[in-house]
Amino acid sequence: MENIVEIRSLMKNRQNFKLNNINLDIKRGFITGLIGPNGAGKTSLIRCLMNLMHIDSGEIKLFGKTHLEATNEIKQKIGFVYDENYFYEDLSIEQNKRIVSMFYEKWDERSFYSYLERFQLPKHKRIKDLSKGMKMKFSLAIALSHHPVLIIMDEPTSGLDPVFRREFLDILLDIVQDEQKAIFFSTHMTKDLEQVADYIAFINNGELVFSDEKEVILDLYVLVKGHKKALEDIDSSNIIGLKETAVGFEGLLARQYQIKHDDLIHEKPTLEDIMYYTVRGNKHASTY
Numbered sequence: 405m406e407n408i409v410e411i412r413s414l415m416k417n418r419q420n421f422k423l424n425n426i427n428l429d430i431k432r433g434f435i436t437g438l439i440g441p442n443g444a445g446k447t448s449l450i451r452c453l454m455n456l457m458h459i460d461s462g463e464i465k466l467f468g469k470t471h472l473e474a475t476n477e478i479k480q481k482i483g484f485v486y487d488e489n490y491f492y493e494d495l496s497i498e499q500n501k502r503i504v505s506m507f508y509e510k511w512d513e514r515s516f517y518s519y520l521e522r523f524q525l526p527k528h529k530r531i532k533d534l535s536k537g538m539k540m541k542f543s544l545a546i547a548l549s550h551h552p553v554l555i556i557m558d559e560p561t562s563g564l565d566p567v568f569r570r571e572f573l574d575i576l577l578d579i580v581q582d583e584q585k586a587i588f589f590s591t592h593m594t595k596d597l598e599q600v601a602d603y604i605a606f607i608n609n610g611e612l613v614f615s616d617e618k619e620v621i622l623d624l625y626v627l628v629k630g631h632k633k634a635l636e637d638i639d640s641s642n643i644i645g646l647k648e649t650a651v652g653f654e655g656l657l658a659r660q661y662q663i664k665h666d667d668l669i670h671e672k673p674t675l676e677d678i679m680y681y682t683v684r685g686n687k688h689a690s691t692y
């Protein structure tokens with residue numbers, strides 16, 4: 405399985421924050437989702453990948469090359485969706501397209517107009533007169549219309565209505581079907597990733613908590629529920645995250661520490677459970 409992106413020992417210091425020793429691969433033919441709480445470093449990591457932010461140390465290789473070696477060649481192969489609008493607000497969709505398309509050698513006019521139609525975007529409307537969701541759709545149309553091999557998106561589904569979000573996920577699945585392309589995107593919509601992602605990278609406080617196949621990750625943990633009394637039988641150092649109520653508790657454990665107990669219910673966690681309890685931590689004494 406070929407890595408389209410390889411990030412090794414990446415360090416980046418910002419004012420009160422650092423990306424700390426990030427190692428991550430993005431594989432050809434698959435969708436990799438990037439999750440993490442607000443401020444975890446998702447946008448920072450994506451900006452490093454796009455060479456919009458310089459790294460302090462470590463190495464990022466895309467298609468086997470660093471930005472220093474071949475940034476133009478690399479960017480030609482990437483369809484990029486930013487988390488904020490980077491188009492000319494006073495110009496129309498059509499006028500913006502004319503400017504952006506000049507940059508791409510493999511720009512495909514037919515593909516662009518078919519996306520406009522599919523996304524119901526009026527080409528003469530100015531960007532500033534588009535809704536948030538329409539802006540995102542326009543970004544997507546641009547990103548997909550120059551035959552990118554790698555698609556990198558920062559929270560592309562924010563602002564999309566549920567109907568289009570589903571369609572968007574189908575588009576992503578279509579794109580990776582030929583096994584030649586890769587998609588990497590950050591999102592807070594963990595349910596979307598449960599539907600379409602093959603790999604999940606989870607970042608917290610600038611550090612990579614894990615990066616692995618989705619099914620492997622979901623199998624690594626178990627959600628345990630029970631009465632407070634049963635909690636005494638669990639070694640607290642094995643609890644990744646815990647929420648106590650007046651009568652009971654719910655907690656996340658590594659599956660290897662799962663114990664047989666008549667008063668405990670074991671469930672398969674969702675990605676959201678894993679993220680929630682990992683970020684929350686083992687606040688054993690608190691009651692909610």
Ligand SMILES: Nc1ncnc2c1ncn2[C@@H]1O[C@H](COP(=O)(O)OP(=O)(O)OP(=O)(O)O)[C@@H](O)[C@H]1O
Pocket residue numbers: 418419420421440441442443444445446447448449
């Ligand atoms: N321009 C900047 N200069 C310095 N620090 C910044 C800048 N932009 C963001 N940061 C800091 O970098 C850290 C990571 O922010 P980042 O935007 O990468 O997180 P994120 O995971 O994308 O968050 P969110 O889910 O809220 O979009 C935060 O502590 C933030 O305050």
